[in-house]
Amino acid sequence: MRVFGIDPGSGRTGYGCIESSGGRHRLVICGSLAAPSSATFPQQLEAIHEGLASLLARVRPDCVAVENIFHAKSARSALKLGHARGVALLAASEARLPVIEYAPAEIKRAVVGYGRAEKPQVQQMIKLLLGLDAAPSPHDVADALAVAICHVHSSTGAVAERIRSEKPASKLRSWRAYRP
Amino acid sequence: MRVFGIDPGSGRTGYGCIESSGGRHRLVICGSLAAPSSATFPQQLEAIHEGLASLLARVRPDCVAVENIFHAKSARSALKLGHARGVALLAASEARLPVIEYAPAEIKRAVVGYGRAEKPQVQQMIKLLLGLDAAPSPHDVADALAVAICHVHSSTGAVAERIRSEKPASKLRSWRAYRP
Numbered sequence: 001m002r003v004f005g006i007d008p009g010s011g012r013t014g015y016g017c018i019e020s021s022g023g024r025h026r027l028v029i030c031g032s033l034a035a036p037s038s039a040t041f042p043q044q045l046e047a048i049h050e051g052l053a054s055l056l057a058r059v060r061p062d063c064v065a066v067e068n069i070f071h072a073k074s075a076r077s078a079l080k081l082g083h084a085r086g087v088a089l090l091a092a093s094e095a096r097l098p099v100i101e102y103a104p105a106e107i108k109r110a111v112v113g114y115g116r117a118e119k120p121q122v123q124q125m126i127k128l129l130l131g132l133d134a135a136p137s138p139h140d141v142a143d144a145l146a147v148a149i150c151h152v153h154s155s156t157g158a159v160a161e162r163i164r165s166e167k168p169a170s171k172l173r174s175w176r177a178y179r180p
Numbered sequence: 181m182r183v184f185g186i187d188p189g190s191g192r193t194g195y196g197c198i199e200s201s202g203g204r205h206r207l208v209i210c211g212s213l214a215a216p217s218s219a220t221f222p223q224q225l226e227a228i229h230e231g232l233a234s235l236l237a238r239v240r241p242d243c244v245a246v247e248n249i250f251h252a253k254s255a256r257s258a259l260k261l262g263h264a265r266g267v268a269l270l271a272a273s274e275a276r277l278p279v280i281e282y283a284p285a286e287i288k289r290a291v292v293g294y295g296r297a298e299k300p301q302v303q304q305m306i307k308l309l310l311g312l313d314a315a316p317s318p319h320d321v322a323d324a325l326a327v328a329i330c331h332v333h334s335s336t337g338a339v340a341e342r343i344r345s346e347k348p349a350s351k352l353r354s355w356r357a358y359r360p
Contacts, residue, residue, distance in 0.1 A: 042273035049270055075258040079249065082262015083269065090229055090267050093222035 001155065002028065004061035004097075005148030006052065007140045008084040013048045014140025017059045018130065020152040027130045028059055032140050045087045052091040064092040065151035067143065068101035102150050107143075110150035122146050181335065182208065184241035184277075185328030186232065187320045188264040190221075193228045194320025197239045198310065200332040207310045208239055212320050225267045232271040244272040245331035247323065248281035282330050287323075290330035302326050 007014035016030035035047035072078035092099045105115035123135035123142040136142045187194035196210035215227035252258035272279045285295035303315035303322040316322045
């Protein structure tokens with residue numbers, strides 16, 4: 001499974017793609033997109049959109065994972081963030097990729113095991129989980145990789161859950177229960 | 181001058197293009213874009229972006245005018261609105277069109293003459309200014325036409341201002357002052 005994580009931001013947008021099989025993760029690509037500061041706001045959005053569109057075409061992930069934000073410091077910062085997030089979701093939709101959203105606490109819990117983990121903890125865990133030489137930086141890159149890892153963990157969890165709840169599993173349980 | 185006004189919204193995005201020459205305005209096209217309610221949020225954004233991109237290619241305006249929002253009811257509504265506004269600004273940038281932003285009060289002042297005008301007043305004034313048979317409805321369409329008209333009025337105003345502040349104009353004024 002190849003998951004492309006995005007951490008949209010009005011100034012800089014982090015991205016990170018990982019490949020996972022059987023509990024092992026491999027880094028495919030990661031980085032951040034930023035327009036020159038001389039660019040107008042619409043041009044900045046175009047840079048984010050164009051960058052993500054070409055990355056998605058290149059790495060061909062199975063899905064896109066993105067942080068789901070309902071709360072922001074202020075309406076003004078939410079509005080700015082919304083613009084960047086809008087063009088990121090658009091790029092995913094145009095590439096015909098499903099978008100899965102995760103709450104910030106879910107992401108931290110999946111990566112660090114604790115919903116209120118600090119940014120350096122997230123960066124260190126990503127370094128460990130992906131077997132990197134250094135913690136990914138700036139934090140937008142780490143956050144993009146974190147949401148991608150969160151999706152892998154959640155999907156694996158969901159699969160495990162589904163298998164447990166399926167008939168054969170319950171039969172197995174009852175068979176076990178009948179054996180002394 | 182051909183101005184394309186956009187009133188982005190997460191549910192429905194209004195648009196309106198007008199052509200102006202010498203104080204007279206003519207409606208080129210107006211309407212609203214909405215995705216089926218069954219569409220996912222990224223698909224809704226794609227519908228807005230695709231719709232605006234094809235309209236801009238068809239009507240070939242000189243510029244795009246859009247309401248500049250800094251305040252929203254809540255961070256959550258600002259975030260949702262930001263997504264729609266982001267893909268709208270992207271469509272304008274991709275079409276290599278300048279984007280001009282106006283504050284809500286500026287728009288109302290330009291159209292109705294009063295910065296705190298109510299929506300029905302704006303709709304009625306647009307009907308009058310464009311010589312329409314009926315007031316444009318829903319209000320997203322009226323709001324898109326309002327920001328386009330605001331840009332025409334402001335540009336004309338700016339041109340008038342520039343002419344007034346230029347040397348010949350001040351000479352004219354001083355010439356007048358010297359005449360009894």
